[in-house]
Amino acid sequence: MRKNFILFMGILFLGIFMMSCEGPIGPEGPAGKDGVDGKDGKDGKDAAVGCAECHNPTSAMAKASEYELSKHFYGEAAFEEAGNVTCAPCHASEGFKYVIQNNIPATFALNATTGKYSNNYVATASTSFGSIKCETCHSALHTTYGTKDYAFATTAPVPLTMWAGGKTVNLPADGGKSHLCVRCHQPRPFATSTSLSDGNVVDYAALASNPNGIYFDTEVGNKAPNKHLPSYRFHVHYGVVGAVYAGMGGVEFTGSESYANSFHTANASCQDCHTAPMTGRAGGHTFKVRNGEGALSSSTSWNFNGCNTTDCHGAVKISATNTTYWVNPRNDIKTLLNTLADKINAIGGGQNILHADTDGETNLWAGMTTGNFDGYLDIYDASANPEGYWRNPGNTSAANMAKPKFPSLTNAQVGALINFQFGLREYSLGIHNYKYVKALLTNTIAKL
Numbered sequence: 001m002r003k004n005f006i007l008f009m010g011i012l013f014l015g016i017f018m019m020s021c022e023g024p025i026g027p028e029g030p031a032g033k034d035g036v037d038g039k040d041g042k043d044g045k046d047a048a049v050g051c052a053e054c055h056n057p058t059s060a061m062a063k064a065s066e067y068e069l070s071k072h073f074y075g076e077a078a079f080e081e082a083g084n085v086t087c088a089p090c091h092a093s094e095g096f097k098y099v100i101q102n103n104i105p106a107t108f109a110l111n112a113t114t115g116k117y118s119n120n121y122v123a124t125a126s127t128s129f130g131s132i133k134c135e136t137c138h139s140a141l142h143t144t145y146g147t148k149d150y151a152f153a154t155t156a157p158v159p160l161t162m163w164a165g166g167k168t169v170n171l172p173a174d175g176g177k178s179h180l181c182v183r184c185h186q187p188r189p190f191a192t193s194t195s196l197s198d199g200n201v202v203d204y205a206a207l208a209s210n211p212n213g214i215y216f217d218t219e220v221g222n223k224a225p226n227k228h229l230p231s232y233r234f235h236v237h238y239g240v241v242g243a244v245y246a247g248m249g250g251v252e253f254t255g256s257e258s259y260a261n262s263f264h265t266a267n268a269s270c271q272d273c274h275t276a277p278m279t280g281r282a283g284g285h286t287f288k289v290r291n292g293e294g295a296l297s298s299s300t301s302w303n304f305n306g307c308n309t310t311d312c313h314g315a316v317k318i319s320a321t322n323t324t325y326w327v328n329p330r331n332d333i334k335t336l337l338n339t340l341a342d343k344i345n346a347i348g349g350g351q352n353i354l355h356a357d358t359d360g361e362t363n364l365w366a367g368m369t370t371g372n373f374d375g376y377l378d379i380y381d382a383s384a385n386p387e388g389y390w391r392n393p394g395n396t397s398a399a400n401m402a403k404p405k406f407p408s409l410t411n412a413q414v415g416a417l418i419n420f421q422f423g424l425r426e427y428s429l430g431i432h433n434y435k436y437v438k439a440l441l442t443n444t445i446a447k448l
Contacts, residue, residue, distance in 0.1 A: 050145035064134070066284035078131040088123035090184035090239070093130030095123035097139065100154050100183070106161035108189075108200055117200040119189060121161045137180060152180045160243060162187040162236065164201050169246040174269035181270040182242035187249055190236050190418065197227035204251045204415070211253065211412035211447055218408045221393050229393045230406050232355070232381035235421050238364070244426040245270075247436045251415030255443030260435045268312065276306030295360030296367030326431070333423065333430035336441035337369050340420050343448040345371075347407050351389060353377055354420075365424050375421040379406060412447050419444045 054060040067073050081087035088095025089104070098104070099121060108117040135141045139153035155176040159165040169186070171178040190202045207215075220226050236249075243249025247261040274287045282288040282303035291301045307318040307325075318325050345352040355376035357363035363374040380388035380400045391403040409417075423430075423441050430437045 053146050054149060060134075063285040066278060066286050067134075069281050069286040070288070072132040072287065075132075078129075082129045083125070085122045085125060085128050086119065088128035089121060092123065092128050093132050093136040094127040095130070096132075096136055096184070097153065098123045098127040100139070106159040106165040108164040108191075110198075110200075116194050116198055117191075119161060119164075119191075152177060154183060155179050158182045158186065158242070160186055160249070162189045162201065162243070162249065163204075164189070167248055169242060169248070171246060171265065171269065173267055174271060178242075178245070178270045181274075182246070185239040185242040187240045187243055187422075188237035192227040193229060196222070196224055196229070202228070204418075207251050207411040207415045208253050211410065211415070213411045214408065215411050215414045216393075216409040218393070218405050221405075226393075230377055230379060230409065231392055231394065232376050232379045232385045232388060234377050234379070234417065235375050236418060238425055240422045241426045241428075241432055244422055244436060245432045247433055250419045250422045250436075250440040251444070252440065253412070253415065253443045253447040255439075255446045257439035257442045259439045262433050262435045265433055272309075272312070273306035276303060279303040279305060293360065294366070295358070295363075295372075329431065329434045330429035333434070333437055333441070334368065336438065336445065337420065337423050337429075338371070340416060340423070340441055340445050340448075341369055341371055341373055343445060344413070344416055344420060347409070347413055348390075349407070351404075353390065353407070355385065355388075365427070368424060368429060373420075373424065375424050377406075377417075416444050416448055 077087075077091040078093070081091040084091075085095070089099045090096065104121055106121045109120050110117050130136075137153055138150050140151040141149045143149060156179055157168050157170040157176065158179050159168045169179070169182050170176075171182070191199055192202060193199065216226055216228065216230055222229060240249060245265060247259065247265055252259055273289055275285060276283045276289075278284045278286070280291040280301065280303065282291045283305060289303050289306070291303065302320055304318045304320075307313055313325065316322075316325070320326060341354055345354055347353055352371070354371070354373045355378040356372050357374050358366055358372045360366040363372060365374055366372050376385070377390070378388050379385065379390045380392045380395065380403055382395075382397070382399075386399075389403065390406040392400050393406060395401075419440050423437050426432055426437065
C-alpha cells in the first residue's frame with residue numbers, strides 16, 4: 001500500500017512539472033504581447049555624496065584632527081570618573097547624553113524621611129561611562145548624512161545646579177549655542193554637610209547679607225552648629241566660566257562697583273572665540289584660544305582670530321600687546337586677585353591658607369597670581385595634599401591631628417574664598433566678562 005502511494009505521488013508530481021513547462025495538453029504556445037513599460041522613477045540620492053558633505057578634508061576630517069589637540073579628547077577625566085553618577089553628566093559621554101535626552105532637572109530633592117537633600121542632576125550607573133567624542137555634542141550624527149548632522153545636543157538655557165536650578169544662564173548670541181558649553185562649564189554646587197546639616201546648597205545671598213556671621217567655628221570643629229567643614233577641596237570646582245560669562249555665580253557683596261556685564265555676554269558665543277580659525281595648536285575643534293599649556297609666561301601666545309572680525313572689534317586688531325582690550329584689563333584682574341589672595345591668607349595670621357603650586361601641569365592657573373595659587377586650601381588631605389599645613393577638621397588621623405587647627409571663618413571670608421575661585425578659575429583674567437569679575441573682586445576686597 002505504501003509503495004503504491006509513493007508511486008502515485010511521483011506520477012502526479014511529474015504531471016504537474018510537465019504542465020508548468022509545456023502547457024496542460026501539448027507544447028508551449030506563442031508568447032503573449034509585452035506589457036507597457038512603467039514610468040521611470042526618480043533617481044535616489046547617492047549615499048556617497050551625502051557622506052561627503054561632512055567626510056571631506058575641510059569638514060569632519062579636519063575637525064577630527066583638530067579635536068585631537070583638545071583636552072576633551074586627551075583628558076583623563078572620563079576614565080577617572082567612570083562609574084561616578086554625580087560626575088558623569090559632564091565627564092562621561094553617555095552620562096551627558098542621558099541628562100540631556102531625559103531633561104534631568106538641576107534641582108535638589110528633599111528626602112522627607114531623612115530630612116536630607118540630594119542633587120537630582122546625576123546620571124545612572126548604566127550611563128556613567130564613555131570618553132567625550134563627536135556624538136556627545138552633535139547628537140544627530142549619522143541620521144541625515146548631511147550637514148544637519150552637526151546639530152547640537154542642546155541649545156536650551158541652562159538652570160544652574162549650583163543654585164538647585166534657582167537661576168538660569170541664558171546667552172542669546174548665535175541662537176544660544178553657548179548653552180551647549182555651559183551645560184558642563186558651570187560651577188559645582190557648594191553644599192552643606194549631610195552629617196552636620198541637611199546637605200542643601202549654600203545660600204549665597206545669606207552670606208552677602210550677613211557678612212560677619214560665623215560660618216565655621218574652629219573651636220566647635222566637627223559637630224553642630226557647624227554645617228560645613230573646610231577641606232582641601234572646599235571649592236566650587238573648575239567650570240565657573242559659564243556662570244561668570246553670564247554675569248552670575250559669585251557672592252555679590254554690595255560695594256563701590258555695580259554688577260554689570262561686558263559686551264561679550266550678549267553679543268558673542270563661546271564658539272566665536274574658541275572655534276575660530278586655527279593658528280598653531282589653538283582654534284577650531286581644539287576649543288583653545290591659547291597655544292600650548294603649562295604655566296603662563298611672557299612667551300605664552302594666543303589665537304585672536306575670533307576677536308579680529310568686523311562683528312566684534314571692527315577695525316581694531318586685538319593682539320597680546322593691545323593695552324585697551326588685553327593687557328590693561330588682564331593686569332587689573334591679576335592685581336585684584338593678588339590683593340584678595342593677601343586678604344584671604346591674612347586669616348591664617350602669618351601662615352597662608354591658600355594652596356600654592358608652581359607646576360603648570362598640575363596647577364592650571366599657575367602664573368595667574370604672584371603666589372601661584374590654585375583655589376584649593378592648604379589643608380591636610382591624605383591623598384591630594386599630604387603635606388598640607390592646616391588640620392582637616394573632619395579627619396582624626398595622627399598625622400592630621402598633629403597639625404595646627406584651621407582658623408574660624410566668617411560668612412564674608414567664605415564668600416571671599418568662593419569669589420577668589422571664580423576670578424581665578426574662569427581662566428581668562430577677566431576677558432570673558434571683565435565688568436562682572438572686576439565688581440566681584442573689588443567689592444569682596446572692600447568687604448574684608
